[in-house]
Amino acid sequence: MAGEKKGLQLLDFWVSPFGQRCRIALDEKALPYEYLEQDLGNKSELLLRSNPVHKKIPVLLHDGRPVCESLIIVQYIDEAFSSSSGKPPLLPSDPYARAQARFWADYVDKKVYDCGTRLWKTKGEPQQQARKEMVEILKTLEGALGDKPYFGGDEFGFVDVAFVPFTAWFLTYERYGEISVDKECPRLAAWAKRCGERESVNKNLSPPEKVYEFIGTLKKKFGIE
Amino acid sequence: MAGGNGELKLLGMWASPFVTRAKLALHIKGLPYEYVEEDLGNKSALFLSSNPVHKTVPVLIHNGKPICESSVIVQYIDDAFPGVGTPLLPADPYERAVARFWAAYIEDKVVTSWAPVFRVKTDEERDEAARQTLAAVEVLEGALKECSGGKGAFFGGDSVGYVDVLLGGLVSWLKANEPLTGTKLIDATKTPLLAAWMERFCELDVAKAVLQDVDAVVEYAMALRVRLAASSAANN
Numbered sequence: 001m002a003g004e005k006k007g008l009q010l011l012d013f014w015v016s017p018f019g020q021r022c023r024i025a026l027d028e029k030a031l032p033y034e035y036l037e038q039d040l041g042n043k044s045e046l047l048l049r050s051n052p053v054h055k056k057i058p059v060l061l062h063d064g065r066p067v068c069e070s071l072i073i074v075q076y077i078d079e080a081f082s083s084s085s086g087k088p089p090l091l092p093s094d095p096y097a098r099a100q101a102r103f104w105a106d107y108v109d110k111k112v113y114d115c116g117t118r119l120w121k122t123k124g125e126p127q128q129q130a131r132k133e134m135v136e137i138l139k140t141l142e143g144a145l146g147d148k149p150y151f152g153g154d155e156f157g158f159v160d161v162a163f164v165p166f167t168a169w170f171l172t173y174e175r176y177g178e179i180s181v182d183k184e185c186p187r188l189a190a191w192a193k194r195c196g197e198r199e200s201v202n203k204n205l206s207p208p209e210k211v212y213e214f215i216g217t218l219k220k221k222f223g224i225e
Numbered sequence: 226m227a228g229g230n231g232e233l234k235l236l237g238m239w240a241s242p243f244v245t246r247a248k249l250a251l252h253i254k255g256l257p258y259e260y261v262e263e264d265l266g267n268k269s270a271l272f273l274s275s276n277p278v279h280k281t282v283p284v285l286i287h288n289g290k291p292i293c294e295s296s297v298i299v300q301y302i303d304d305a306f307p308g309v310g311t312p313l314l315p316a317d318p319y320e321r322a323v324a325r326f327w328a329a330y331i332e333d334k335v336v337t338s339w340a341p342v343f344r345v346k347t348d349e350e351r352d353e354a355a356r357q358t359l360a361a362v363e364v365l366e367g368a369l370k371e372c373s374g375g376k377g378a379f380f381g382g383d384s385v386g387y388v389d390v391l392l393g394g395l396v397s398w399l400k401a402n403e404p405l406t407g408t409k410l411i412d413a414t415k416t417p418l419l420a421a422w423m424e425r426f427c428e429l430d431v432a433k434a435v436l437q438d439v440d441a442v443v444e445y446a447m448a449l450r451v452r453l454a455a456s457s458a459a460n461n
């Protein structure tokens with residue numbers, strides 16, 4: 001295909017936790033890439049052409065070829081650059097450990113974002129329900145973490161990448177849901193802090209206050225008060 | 226030390242298309258396993274301890290260790306038994322990403338739109354769910370063309386792959402949709418490649434061994450619908 005750009009480009013939106021998963025994975029592998037902020041209210045031709053099915057970010061372009069869906073992008077980064085990066089793999093090599101990693105990443109995908117959204121979008125009974133569910137979700141994830149430093153064990157891995165961007169949303173969940181992550185899930189809070197000390201995470205997560213501000217803006221935009 | 230001679234046990238429910246996926250993968254790989262039919266109205270201790278998070282079937286237990294979620298199970302079978310049969314996922318990272326994309330599409334767009342068809346109460350809601358599912362099926366037609374290299378054989382190319390297994394698990398339900406709702410989901414006049422795929426898939430020995438009888442699925446879904454209607458009437 002003539003004219004396609006060589007190397008890695010990431011079509012993304014600054015606050016997206018899904019986009020941040022990709023940024024973290026790219027940095028963990030020390031892979032240079034071009035970050036292209038997208039205007040989601042006025043989607044670019046490049047975005048529409050690269051992800052015609054969903055028209056969503058993130059999209060990773062590798063020598064012009066698009067990879068879509070954040071966890072698929074993370075796995076692609078892990079597999080396509082496994083030998084060249086010289087960094088440890090994000091997914092373990094043992095099949096059973098891989099299955100566990102995929103299960104928990106899928107759990108994060110199925111549960112966290114949707115419940116979190118209901119926390120700030122709803123009021124009254126539905127919000128109370130969302131609050132209860134979020135505490136259960138966080139406790140379940142804390143159970144999966146156990147006493148390990150990371151979900152991946154001793155090494156920062158796939159599930160850590162999948163979940164860590166949502167730690168920037170804890171403050172928002174806390175304020176809207178009146179949940180204290182520190183109190184309800186201290187080991188999870190400790191894990192979040194530990195991850196935050198990694199350069200790839202520190203550099204790419206949105207500051208929690210910025211996330212809260214962003215949600216405030218969205219609520220106004222949707223007329224939710 | 227992947228696979229080996231470890232014991233494989235599959236906890237399932239005969240009608241579940243997700244369980245069918247796991248069975249297809251095991252049969253494709255020629256792996257012997259013990260099948261345990263679970264009574265979902267009275268879940269066994271083994272089942273509950275093996276999948277405490279979701280409490281759903283299928284659960285694959287290998288050497289006593291449980292694996293849950295049909296797509297995770299299928300990938301596990303592929304990873305844990307590498308020397309056996311043809312790999313379900315291709316070797317090339319980009320092709321793997323494409324296969325995973327369409328697998329996710331089937332879950333997010335086909336299954337998610339479609340499931341309500343069997344649960345919603347009004348004809349309007351059912352029609353809307355059917356409409357969305359049909360739209361997703363049309364997109365899959367394009368995917369099949371892309372993945373099979375224009376030949377339209379299988380999503381995996383010349384042989385059955387990961388996406389074929391995930392869609393294949395749904396086949397008896399895809400066929401049951403017309404008698405149940407009046408809508409034909411895979412229509413040769415609208416999605417000819419998929420219709421041919423379905424015929425080709427059903428001819429496979431593994432499919433003949435594993436796919437549920439369509440009439441039995443129709444009967445099951447009708448009984449389920451009646452039960453759901455009765456329980457919601459009782460709750461009003």
